[in-house]
Structures are given as structure tokens and as C-alpha cells.
Amino acid sequence: MGSASDVGLPNLAPSPLDPEEFRRQAHMMVDFIADYYRNVSEYPVLSRVSPGYLRHCLPESAPNNPEPLEAILDDVRDHIIPGITHWQSPNYFAYFPSSGSVAGFLGEMLGVGLNVVGFNWISSPAATELEGIVMDWLGKLLNLPKPFLFSGGGGGVLQGTTCEAILCTLVAARDKALTRIGRDRIGVLVVYSSDQTHCALKKAAQIAGIHPDNIRALPTRRSDAFGLSAKTLRAAVAADVVAGLVPLYLCTTVGTTSSTAVDPLRELCEVAAESGMWVHVDAAYAGSACICPEFRHFIDGVEGADSFSFNAHKWFFTTLDCCCLWVKEPKHLVNALSTNPEYLRNVVTESKKVVDYKDWQIALSRRFRSLKLWMVMRSYGASNLRKFIRSHVSMAELFEGFVNEDKRFEVVVPRNFATVCFRLLPSVGVVEAANAMNKQLLEAVNATGKVYMTHAVVGGIYVIRFAVGASLTEMLNVRAAWAVVKERAEALLLSEFNVHAAAV
Numbered sequence: 001m002g003s004a005s006d007v008g009l010p011n012l013a014p015s016p017l018d019p020e021e022f023r024r025q026a027h028m029m030v031d032f033i034a035d036y037y038r039n040v041s042e043y044p045v046l047s048r049v050s051p052g053y054l055r056h057c058l059p060e061s062a063p064n065n066p067e068p069l070e071a072i073l074d075d076v077r078d079h080i081i082p083g084i085t086h087w088q089s090p091n092y093f094a095y096f097p098s099s100g101s102v103a104g105f106l107g108e109m110l111g112v113g114l115n116v117v118g119f120n121w122i123s124s125p126a127a128t129e130l131e132g133i134v135m136d137w138l139g140k141l142l143n144l145p146k147p148f149l150f151s152g153g154g155g156g157v158l159q160g161t162t163c164e165a166i167l168c169t170l171v172a173a174r175d176k177a178l179t180r181i182g183r184d185r186i187g188v189l190v191v192y193s194s195d196q197t198h199c200a201l202k203k204a205a206q207i208a209g210i211h212p213d214n215i216r217a218l219p220t221r222r223s224d225a226f227g228l229s230a231k232t233l234r235a236a237v238a239a240d241v242v243a244g245l246v247p248l249y250l251c252t253t254v255g256t257t258s259s260t261a262v263d264p265l266r267e268l269c270e271v272a273a274e275s276g277m278w279v280h281v282d283a284a285y286a287g288s289a290c291i292c293p294e295f296r297h298f299i300d301g302v303e304g305a306d307s308f309s310f311n312a313h314k315w316f317f318t319t320l321d322c323c324c325l326w327v328k329e330p331k332h333l334v335n336a337l338s339t340n341p342e343y344l345r346n347v348v349t350e351s352k353k354v355v356d357y358k359d360w361q362i363a364l365s366r367r368f369r370s371l372k373l374w375m376v377m378r379s380y381g382a383s384n385l386r387k388f389i390r391s392h393v394s395m396a397e398l399f400e401g402f403v404n405e406d407k408r409f410e411v412v413v414p415r416n417f418a419t420v421c422f423r424l425l426p427s428v429g430v431v432e433a434a435n436a437m438n439k440q441l442l443e444a445v446n447a448t449g450k451v452y453m454t455h456a457v458v459g460g461i462y463v464i465r466f467a468v469g470a471s472l473t474e475m476l477n478v479r480a481a482w483a484v485v486k487e488r489a490e491a492l493l494l495s496e497f498n499v500h501a502a503a504v
Helices: 019-042 069-081 100-115 125-143 163-181 182-190 200-207 229-242 265-277 287-289 330-337 372-404 431-447 475-503
Strands: 155-159 191-193 215-218 245-251 278-282 305-311 323-327 409-411 419-426 454-458 461-467
Touching: 019 069, 019 431, 100 125, 100 372, 125 155, 125 265, 125 372, 155 163, 163 182, 163 191, 163 200, 163 245, 163 278, 163 330, 182 191, 191 200, 191 229, 200 229, 215 229, 229 245, 229 265, 245 265, 265 278, 287 305, 287 419, 323 330, 323 454, 372 409, 372 475, 419 431, 419 475, 431 454, 431 461, 431 475
Parallel strands: 191 215, 191 245, 245 278, 278 305
Antiparallel strands: 155 323, 305 323, 409 419, 419 461, 454 461
């Protein structure tokens, strides 16, 4: 019987971790998500809501009393879903894919459900040990050189994103260099990349304290398919050395964000070795494809690098977030990122027989990400993962063929993987006019709601990017996307013709 002070109180909600209530609500949630995927192709791919729309749909304050899951899911359906850009739609061809899978979702559910905080070995031994095993498995699938694997003295860690991977390796490189030349000389350190490198490098350099004037975005050319040439790098390094600066870090890219260009790793690593620079290989998008033997050559020369990363959440059917980072010499990460407060000391750590992943990343706490990656590899196997990736490449080849067959269009840069960069050719050779026309075309295509694509500007040319990789995409979606492009292009060209005729 409750005390007098309990009289008149409403019935309390079930325990936040009541097993039977979890079972009941989880079944409802699974049904909701399954229905979403069954119907996802019916939604406009790009959300059509206006900024601030959600504040007009939801109350101004949190509820005082519990609300049933049924009511919450009603609001998700009525207010949240309309505000989503549907990355898992079979008609999504924007940015890069964020490919999902049943195994990835279930692995995420299991990891979240167990809710361990695996910052060091003793805080959850299985979390640490499974991560090490999975990273060696995946490293072997990529045929990474043995020094990148735990079995070869290196090792792998799961970060959240490439931004974190680049920052961690840059900080490791910085501290390694400053130990050699003196802590007070951080102002002479120089970071190199191409002008196609992801902006994550610039952000990491800013955070790491590299002087803004010492961040080099070296020019690339269309004649080199927008890869960074070794000659350009060597000239830049030589000029900096003459000026009394110290080359620190080179970020190479396999599959740039703009056009999926590939930097020539072997030649660039040779240049970097001449001055003792740290070389990081960012294969965020294209790394997944390198488990296929026919694409492995794109990372030839990786043996000369110090670190390598790719995002399993892009094209490896593993949910966000899951960035796989390997380093040859983990001690440099540990030296730069470790802290050892008394409250984390334990006998196992001090034995030096275990990995404490807190010392390989920015944050202390960390999620059990390895579960979902382990489940994806086990549930599908290397053979099927390769088939999935090859099917996306085949779809991109189909779209590329459509572009090449229509003389009004051109493929602007060579297609390396499953992304096609194309444009509508101008009637006159004026770059600005062509860029404006293709911007109009992309906006018209996306306004249909039937597909979603994004753009890039490479070598001054505005290109439309058609990136295949959503897990539900099929050939019929590619054909339908090309039909939309052609239809909108014809309407745009007819409009321009009418304007020109009226002016004449």
C-alpha cells in the first residue's frame, strides 16, 4: 500500500527497461519501419517542406504525462516522414549512398539494445575484441598490406565519420613531427591535398592548429581526370622546404566527392616519403568497391601510406555511422590521443596486452559499432557483398550508356565506380551559360519529386552527379531517372529555343 504522499498521483509508466513492454513496442516499431520501406518509393525523394515547418506541427513544450507509442508514431507518419529526404529510396541518386540492409539494421538494434560503453577493454571486453577481429577481416577483404592489420603490427578502429578519421591521423602526424622539431614550431607545418579533396581535411587542419596559410589545396586538371599529379605535389613541397616550412601530411583520395577521381597513390607516396610526410588515404566512398578484385587496383600503392579509411555506411550496407580506419603504427594515435586518469586505471590496461580504443579516437565514450559490421559480413558473405556492389556499377554503366547515346549530353569525367558526372551540352561554347542551363536542368529534375540528384563543379564545369548505391535501386529506377532527365531537358531546350526565336 502506498504512503499518504502517494495519494492522488497518476499511475506511473512502466519501467524504462521493462522487457515485456519493450517486446510489445519493438514489434510495433519494426512493423512501422517495414511498412516505410515497402512504400518508400511512393514518397517525393527530396523533402518539400519549408524551413521551420515542424514547429507549427508539434507542441511548444514537452508533455507532462506519458503518451502511447501509437500516438507518437502517428506524429512520425504525419509530420516527420514528410520532412525526410529519403536516402533509402530506390530513386535516390544524390551525394553518395547511405546504403542500408536488414543485417545492418539488426546489428544496430543489437548494439543499441546492449548499450555498452566500450571505451577501454575492461569496460566491455567483447566490444573491443570483436572490433579488432572485424577490422582484420575487412582489411583482408580489401587485401590491405599486412602492416595495416593487428596481425602485422598495425590495427583498425571504427570511427564515426571520415572527418574523425582525418582529424585523428592528422593530430597523430602533428605530434609525431613536433616531438622531432619542437612543440613551439607548429606554425611551420604544412598540410597537402588536391583541390578535389573533401572539406573534412580543412576542418581537421583548423582544429589541429595548422596555420590557414599552410593548408595547400593543389590544382588538378581535367587532362589528369582531376587526380593530383606527383609533379604538382613535388613542386609545392620543394617550394615550401626552401621557404623553411615542414611538410607534415598528405591526404590522398580514392573516389573524390565531386567526381570520384582517383589520386595516383604510388607516385604520391613516393614524393611524400622524400620529406617524411604522413600519408592518409581517404577512400570514404570507393573503398567498399575495392573488395572486388577488378577495383582493387585503385588502391595500388597503399603500402606506402600510413593510414587508410573508408565509410562502411556509404556503400557497404552498414548503417550510419561506421568509418573504418587502419593505421600502420597505432602508437602515434595513442601518443597523441591518450589520457590516463586514475579512475580509468586497471590491471589489464597496465599489462599492455589489450587495446583501449579510447586512445584511438577523439571522444572517450564509444558505441558498439562492430556488431553491425560483423553482422553484415556474416549475413551476406564476401561473395554477395561483391555482387551488390557490382550490380550498382552495372546500373551506373546503363545510365552512362544513355548519356553517351544522346548527343545533347556528355559524360564530363571518366566513370570509375557507380557515379556518373554528366551535363547537357550548350548550344554555344560559353561555360557560364552552360553551367546556368545545367543548374536549371537539375532543379527541374529534382522538382518532379521522382528522383533526386546533386551537382558538383569540376574544372569550372557544372556537372550533374548520378550516384547509384541505394540498396533498393533496380534497373527500372535507372531507366525512369533517365526518362525524367530527358523530359526536363527537352522542355528546357524548347523554352530556350522559343526565347531565342522571339528575340530574333
